[in-house]
Amino acid sequence: MKKNLNKVISDVTIDTLEKLAFIFSSPDDDRDSMPIDSDAVIVSAVFKGPFTGTLFIVIVKQLLPELAVNMLGVDDQDELTQEQQIDAFKETINIICGNLLLEIAEKKAVFNIDAPQIMSAEKTLEKISERKPSGIAKLSVEDEPCDLILFIDD
């Protein structure tokens, strides 16, 4: 596995958000991690292959409609349902996770990514407090915070 995992997570996410949703983001390593509370929207993706693990993405609620509007190319966020906004967020982590595995694993490795799940703050806190993450990336996305937390199982 390649070193400097935090930078790889950051680079893959920045590149994916730009290509997928025309959203520009940048590393924001100096700030504190985002609070995991009711204002956060959290999605997770479990991957299984030569190694297994889980990727979490935490964003503020305000980013959800912007992400979906840009991905679907609609003019007005009122055209989008809450379900579409959530689906867009799930598709985003699915693509980030796939591209991340492409960067950190052998090219011949076959992974399956489970359908992404929206997580409650309580469940997320429970999961992320169990052990130390393998990698964390803190980004600024359209001036809003966005954290990515990667766990790779032993």
Next chain:
Amino acid sequence: MALNVLIVDDSNVMRAMILKTMRMSGIELGEIYQAGNGKEGLDVLHEQWVDLVLLDINMPVMNGEEMMNTMRDNPDMEDIPVIIISTEGSETRIKRLQSKGASFVHKPFSPEIIHDAIQKVIGGIDIEKKSEQGDF
């Protein structure tokens, strides 16, 4: 020639994104059919004339590879061009799909990439829009 296209992906959002990108790519589109998994995709192919299938891999019920295997075993469907649109990164799996005649587009994708992939699998047929240019 306007292409009749079947988009198979379990994500509504991704199907909408693929369609939006195809519309931006400058390709003349005919009927667009959508399916949420391989089984639904095969049902469409049994009932409609389709020139091109855009296919995800990881889907519930029947995945993209299983759908493609079924298509290749059916004389009525075996020659339909297939483009896999996926986050798949494994060389092993990509080569296996390419050996069955599929082209491969990695997510995320641009209108240019979609255009070039379709042009490649459709061959010498003129599929460009006549009345308006693509947006790129």
